[in-house]
Amino acid sequence: MAEDGTHGRPGRWRSGAESKQRILRTARELFDEHGYGATTVRAIATAAGVDPAMVFYFFGTKQDLFAAVAGMSGTVPPAIDSIFAGGLDTIGERIVRTLVENLDKSDRTPLVMLTRSAPTNPQSEALLREFIDREITDRIAAMLGTPDAALRAAMVNVQILGLTVARYIMRIEPIASSSVDELVDRFGPLVQHCLTGRTGQS
Amino acid sequence: MAEDGTHGRPGRWRSGAESKQRILRTARELFDEHGYGATTVRAIATAAGVDPAMVFYFFGTKQDLFAAVAGMSGTVPPAIDSIFAGGLDTIGERIVRTLVENLDKSDRTPLVMLTRSAPTNPQSEALLREFIDREITDRIAAMLGTPDAALRAAMVNVQILGLTVARYIMRIEPIASSSVDELVDRFGPLVQHCLTGRTGQS
DNA sequence: CCCTTTCTTCACCACCCGATGAAGAACACG
DNA sequence: CGTGTTCTTCATCGGGTGGTGAAGAAAGGG
Numbered sequence: 001m002a003e004d005g006t007h008g009r010p011g012r013w014r015s016g017a018e019s020k021q022r023i024l025r026t027a028r029e030l031f032d033e034h035g036y037g038a039t040t041v042r043a044i045a046t047a048a049g050v051d052p053a054m055v056f057y058f059f060g061t062k063q064d065l066f067a068a069v070a071g072m073s074g075t076v077p078p079a080i081d082s083i084f085a086g087g088l089d090t091i092g093e094r095i096v097r098t099l100v101e102n103l104d105k106s107d108r109t110p111l112v113m114l115t116r117s118a119p120t121n122p123q124s125e126a127l128l129r130e131f132i133d134r135e136i137t138d139r140i141a142a143m144l145g146t147p148d149a150a151l152r153a154a155m156v157n158v159q160i161l162g163l164t165v166a167r168y169i170m171r172i173e174p175i176a177s178s179s180v181d182e183l184v185d186r187f188g189p190l191v192q193h194c195l196t197g198r199t200g201q202s
Numbered sequence: 203m204a205e206d207g208t209h210g211r212p213g214r215w216r217s218g219a220e221s222k223q224r225i226l227r228t229a230r231e232l233f234d235e236h237g238y239g240a241t242t243v244r245a246i247a248t249a250a251g252v253d254p255a256m257v258f259y260f261f262g263t264k265q266d267l268f269a270a271v272a273g274m275s276g277t278v279p280p281a282i283d284s285i286f287a288g289g290l291d292t293i294g295e296r297i298v299r300t301l302v303e304n305l306d307k308s309d310r311t312p313l314v315m316l317t318r319s320a321p322t323n324p325q326s327e328a329l330l331r332e333f334i335d336r337e338i339t340d341r342i343a344a345m346l347g348t349p350d351a352a353l354r355a356a357m358v359n360v361q362i363l364g365l366t367v368a369r370y371i372m373r374i375e376p377i378a379s380s381s382v383d384e385l386v387d388r389f390g391p392l393v394q395h396c397l398t399g400r401t402g403q404s
Numbered sequence: 405c406c407c408t409t410t411c412t413t414c415a416c417c418a419c420c421c422g423a424t425g426a427a428g429a430a431c432a433c434g
Numbered sequence: 435c436g437t438g439t440t441c442t443t444c445a446t447c448g449g450g451t452g453g454t455g456a457a458g459a460a461a462g463g464g
Contacts, residue, residue: 033322034239035237035240037241038237115321117321117322118371119317119322120236120237120240120321129372132374150376154375158374158389159360159364161363161372162360162363162364165360165363165364166360169321170330172331172356173352174352174353174356175360178353186353186357187360190392190395193392194392
């Protein structure tokens with residue numbers, strides 16, 4: 001029932017859901033590459049080897065398709081949970097390691113895609129802000145409990161955003177080609193300092 | 203001859219260059235807000251109170267207009283020079299202060315605009331990368347002279363990108379509404395640590 | 405077997421896109 | 435005043451856009 005994994009049963013039934021998922025995958029790629037406004041439904045359909053009308057058949061409208069593409073979460077939370085499982089003194093490392101390891105697995109991950117399209121698409125911006133608030137800011141703030149927890153959490157957000165943009169979007173060297181361990185070595189203490197270091201207020 | 207500064211003589215001559223600059227200003231705003239692909243020449247013309255054909259009269263094509271909008275630099279360098287004027291032990295503060303002060307003056311600054319449109323526009327990405335390499339990475343690396351200078355400079359880039367995205371693009375709280383001094387207090391030491399702190403390699 | 409449901413295609417709509425070319429106003433200069 | 439240059443508008447072109455509706459293939463169920 002509902003959706004299965006990648007391509008389902010060995011004996012394909014009529015088809016249908018396969019086309020739907022192919023459209024979804026292609027749409028994700030193109031929206032990610034060119035943004036919402038510059039991506040055409042026909043380009044998605046062509047790239048997916050499908051008639052343009054099918055896009056409107058499965059997903060009613062272009063915005064609905066975008067929402068279907070961008071509106072999937074729930075895949076990251078298990079990894080995020082492990083961040084907050086350990087102690088507070090090594091959480092910086094865990095944040096960086098979890099972030100980079102998960103994003104390295106696929107550069108089409110929702111976080112990268114949203115970060116990419118947020119600047120030019122209000123819907124993406126809202127989703128990304130919501131995700132950041134819910135999964136990062138709130139949980140960090142709750143874990144710290146200090147008065148400046150919100151500010152410290154925001155500093156971590158800056159690290160996450162900067163790292164994401166530099167490594168996965170702009171691919172700035174040598175950040176883009178560094179190993180996971182290298183990045184953890186470099187940015188782990190930095191993030192740790194954001195959370196538990198003494199404030200800049202001297 | 204050629205172009206003058208902002209609006210030239212007190213008694214406006216026929217007009218002309220004024221329309222040209224009005225188009226430029228409007229185009230910068232719209233390209234910044236919606237990106238290249240999602241911005242139409244007609245929308246620019248309408249917002250500028252000008253016939254669409256005038257856009258093509260002054261700038262031959264849409265891409266040329268974008269190039270004219272995005273291809274301006276030289277305004278920031280004097281401020282950047284002051285960063286590298288002082289000593290190495292307080293350069294972190296100066297980087298953050300200069301960045302935030304300059305970007306606070308106008309959120310339509312080239313750096314913010316390029317950062318905004320880089321994810322969806324190859325031309326913007328190239329310009330932004332070139333700017334970062336030339337004005338930040340190279341100068342920091344030259345100033346440090348250590349073997350890991352490139353990596354340290356890249357870490358500063360991560361800070362700059364993260365700060366820019368968080369404060370000026372996504373407007374994440376409380377980063378967006380913090381004062382300049384607050385941000386300098388918080389991120390100055392962080393940037394300083396990137397450059398002169400001990401490496402994470404223990 | 406027919407008939408229904410699901411998927412796919414095709415033809416088509418109104419609209420907007422970037423871009424062109426020529427005609428019309430506003431001015432400068434002689 | 436007349437002429438030429440500069441700026442502005444208008445009408446238009448070919449093409450692509452998001453979106454719709456009906457007709458045509460598979461597949462399933464009775």
